Amino acid sequence: MKQLVQNLKTGETILEDVPIPQVRRGQVLIRTRRSLVSLGTERMLVEFGKASLLAKARQQPDKVKQVFDKISTDGLVPTLEAVFRKLDQPLPLGYCNAGEVIAVGEGVLDIRPGDRVASNGPHAEVVCVPRHLVAPIPDTVSDEEAAFTVIGAVGLQGIRLLNPTLGETVVVIGLGLIGLLAADLLRLNGCRVIGVDPDETKRQLAREKGIQTVPPADDTDVVSYVMAQTNGAGADAVLLTASTRGDELISQAARMSRKRGRIVLVGVVDLSLNRAEFYEKELTFQVSCSYGPGRYDEAYEQQGHDYPLPFVRWTENRNFQTILHLLSTGQLDVKPLITDVVPLTDYQQIYARIGQSRSIASLLQYAETVEQRTTIFLPDHHYGGMGDTKNRPIVGIIGAGNFTGATLLPALQPTGAALRIIASAGGLNGTLLAKKFSIAESTTDYQQVIQHPEVDLVIITTRHNSHARMTSEALRAGKHVFVEKPLVIFEEELPGVVAAQQESGRTVLVGFNRRFAPHVQRMKTVLGAERSGDVPMNVIATMNAGFMPTSAWVHDRTVGGGRLLGEACHFVDLITFLTGSRVAAVCMNAMGSRPSETADSASLLLRYENGSTGVVNYFANGSKAYAKERIEVYSQQRTLVLDNFRSLKGFGFGRFSGLKTRQDKGHAEQFSRLVHQLRTGGEPLIPFAEIVNTTQTTLAALRSLREGRWVAVEEISMDQPETIMAV
Structure with a gap:
């Protein structure tokens, strides 16, 4: 299928060929008929992409500050690489979609294939959208009209926050598409x-809709005009739907408002408020968030938990329904706003002139049929661009998120592995990474990776709740597995993974990359690798992880498992590697009077079998200005201090005093060794028993x-010898 994306690095708008998404639980699969181009939002993206790097920085000063903070902790080169990777990630365009349902996921009972629906799906021939972001289209509403549903809800939500009453005077600043719709809705509201x-x-x-406008004379003072029209009282409310730089419109809105008036911002303007203008009139100011309550709420949008109507009358979905009802009754007429209807393949007619366009609403029209392929082939991107696959491990990847594109694939590509196929839920991310890293196939069906007859190694980088299931499936399909941590998120999942590994005899490597970092390898050497495990030591690992919103999926116990389970395991494995021993017992304490299992400020105390002690502070x-990771080792009157994987200092080691490099957390070395091992065979990089011990330790910590209390770490016996045959 075809999908429109925006390259933020070059400003180019591209029509990509991607596999269709697969319908998932609680979601609706839709074949698009029409989609509305949001000229304001999409123009900003296009213009941002076309701007120079300096101009991009000027537009986002808050991001510039984050960049400088990262430079101070991680170094210049890693920071610049991260910035350019971010800009090199194309964004899907569009959020106003009307189409026909072709499939529904488990749990969706009130929508059926064949129904016409409006949704916030992007500009793509097929979209997969959560149920709460989908609303049925009445029979009397055309596809063209229904495409206005979502953007109409944006204006409606701003009005709901404005809380207008019958007879009030409301000023709408900015008569673009949202402004015109909002003005019409306010008129309907009396x-x-x-x-x-x-x-x-x-x-x-x-004016054709019965809305009074400020006269066009160049010398007309808008504030004076509004004050005159309200007999000097001022507007009861002001709705800002314009998108512009500067703070003049905010000031203008304040000056034209009556005492205790209300101002709501729906558009994009600078927020340098003049205190005096707001103080003297006791004005209220609020920024409207998208379509309404539920927006960006994982539980509402992705998990399908509705807000009860008696307590939250207007959710984003109920706002969608309101717009569709007004369209069906003819009270809201959007047909005069349609400037042009363009076939999807002729999208450049809109986007090539989007910065200069005087259009109000442009619609994309889609073909009646679409080729519904879940896997596409990229003939010019075969096997990582490396030619013959003889004696090269063939790799399939499940997951195409930020870690895969920013860290994993750049580290894996130079190893000589043959990159055969990549799976992503939506299809777009996987296809973009396939093109960038010369991967032969892109799919939305992860079973195509697991069952692929040529694939030797399956790499899993999906959300944490799928790790155990996918690892077991891949092992039983006869594949070696690399799975990004954690291996499992619940105790009952672990025996099944262990059984699958034992039965298959294939290797499982969890992404505990830090033990492969050059500084850690040097620490192991100077501590005396030949006596590994014989001499107890104290190790303290501190991670300044930084704040993450509680709404993030990683905090969900059933999806991410919590940050401690998902990330603290890194440092348990690292201490295990340094001490040469396994954890015998663990005790954990988290901040707060009643900490939950997903708390993210905690300390783990580890007791090792050889008498070593480990402390993991997460x-x-x-402060973000402080280094993110610090490791301290105390042993035999000697001390090692590793600062953020950039600087290692030794005290009491005689000839060794320190090591400085650019930041390196061991990803490249990890994949280099893994590919070499798969080529030549031999012992696993990390004994599976150690991986299981680390996993049990984090579960025991919870x-x-x-x-x-202290909790003993249980042992699961490993019956099979751990030797890997070369592929």
């Missing part, structure tokens, strides 16, 4: 509406937190 916009075409459209409440 308000006197005054529209403000420099474009006479837009003012004329407003904190989310520290039990320790629940029960407030």
Whole structure:
């Protein structure tokens, strides 16, 4: 299928060929008929992409500060690489979609294939959308009209926050598409509406709908005009739907408002508020968030938990329904706003002139049929661009998120592995990475990776709740597995993974990359690798992890498992490697009077079989200006201090005093060794028994937190010898 994306690095708008998404639980698969181009939002993306690097920085000063903070902790080169990788990730365009349902996921009972629906799906021939972001289209509403549903809900949500009453005077500043829709909705609400916009075409459209506009004279003072029209009282409310630089419109809105008036921002303007203008009138100011309550709420949008109507009357989905009802009754007429309808393949007619366009609403029209392939082939990108696959491990990848594109594939590509196939849920990310890293196939069906007859190694980088299941499936299909940590997120999942590994005899490597970092390898050497495990030591690992919003999926116990389970395992494995021993017992304490299993500021105390002691401090409440990771080792009157995988200092070691390099957390070395091992055979990079011990330790730590005591780490016997045959 075809999908429109925007390259933020070059500003180029591209029509990509991608596999169709697969319908998932709680979601709806839709064949698009029409989609609306949001000229304001999409113009900003296009113009941002075309801007120079300096101009991009000027537009996002908050991001520039984050860049400088990262330079101070991680170094210049890694930071610049991260910035350029971010800009090199094309974004899908569009969020106003109307189409026909072709499939529904488990749990969706009120929508059926064949139904026409509006959704916030992107500009793509087929979209997969959560149920709460889908609304049925009444029979009397055309596809063209229904494409206005979502953008109409944006304006409606701003009005709901404005809380207008019958007879009030409301000023709408900015008569673009959202402004015109909002003005019309306010008129239907019984308000006197005054529209403000420099474009006479837009003012004329407003007047045709019965909306008063500020006269076009160049010397007309908008504030004075509004004050005169309200007998000096000022507007009861102001809705800002314009997108512009500077703070003049905010000031203008404040000056034209009556005492205790309300101002709501739907558009994009600078927020340098003049305190005096707001103080003297006791004005209220609020920024509207998208379509309404539920937006960006993982539980509402992705998990399908609705807000009860008696307590949250207007959710984003109920706002969708309201717009569709007004369209069906003819009270809201959007047909005069349609400037042009363009076939998807002729998208450049819209995007090539988007910066200069005087259009109000442009629609994309889609073909009646679409080739529904879940796997596509990229003939010019075969096997990582490396030619013959003889004696080269063939790799399939499940997951195409930020870690895969920014870290894993750049580290894996130079190893000589043959990159055969990549799977991603939506199809777009996987296809973009396939093109960038010369991968032969892109699919939305992960079973195509697991069952692929040529694949030797399956790499899994999906969300944590799928790791155990996919690892077991891949092992039983006879594949070696690399799975990004954690291996499992629940105790009951571990025996099944162990059984699959024992039965298959294939290797399982979890992404504990830090033990392969050059500084850690040097630490192991100077500590005396030949006596590994004989001499007890104390190791303290501190991670200044930084704040992450509680709404993030990783905090969900059933999806991410929590940050401690998902990330603290790195440092348990690292201490295990340095001490040469396994954890015997663990005790964990987390910050707060009643910490939960997903708390992200905690300390783990580890007791090792050889008498060593480990401490893992994982904190989310520290400064970003401070280094992210610090490792300290104390042994035989000697001390090692590793600072953020850039600087290692030794005390009491005689000839060794330190090592400095660019930041290197061991990803490249990890994959280099893994590919070499698969080529030549031999012992696993990390004994599976150690991986299991680390996994059991983090699970036991959560039990320790629940029960407030030390918890012994259970052992699972490993019956099969761990030797890997060359592929």
